[in-house]
C-alpha cells in the first residue's frame with residue numbers, strides 16, 4: 001500500500017478516536033453513568049478500532065518513509081500521544097478530570113501529533 005493509503009487509514013483512525021472521546025466526555029460531563037450509556041458499545045468499538053487503525057496507518061507510513069528503529073523523537077512523542085488517547089476513554093468515564101480540560105486537552109494532543117508528523121522537529 002502507498003503512503004497516501006496509509007495516511008488515509010491513519011486519519012480514519014484518528015477521526016474515530018476523536019469522535020468517541022468527544023461523546024464520552026460530553027456524556028460524563030452531563031452526569032451520565034457508563035452502565036446507562038446507550039452508545040457505550042458503539043463508542044467502545046469505535047475508540048478501539050480507531051486506535052488500531054491510527055497505529056496501523058502510522059507504522060505503515062513509517063515503513064514507506066523508511067524510518068526504522070531507533071525511532072526519531074517525534075515518533076516517540078506520537079506514540080505517547082497515542083497512549084494518552086487510549087487511556088483517555090477510561091479517564092473520561094470516571095469523570096475525575098474536568099470535562100473542559102479533557103475536551104481542549106484532546107484537541108491540543110491532536111494538534112501536537114499533527115505538528116510532530118508534519119514537521120518532524122526532532
Ligand code: HEM
Pocket residue numbers: 010014054055057058059061062065075078079081082085109110111113114117118119
Ligand atoms: C502510533 C503513533 C503514531 C505514529 C507512528 C504516527 C506516524 C505518522 C507518520 C509517519 C506520519 C506521516 C508523515 C509524512 O507524511 O511525512 C504521520 C502524519 C500525521 N499524523 Fe501520525 N502517527 C501516530 C499517531 C498520531 C496521532 C495519535 C495523531 C492525532 C491525534 C496523528 C496525527 C497525524 C496527522 C494529522 C498527520 C499529518 C501530518 C502531515 O503529513 O503533514 N498521528 N503520522
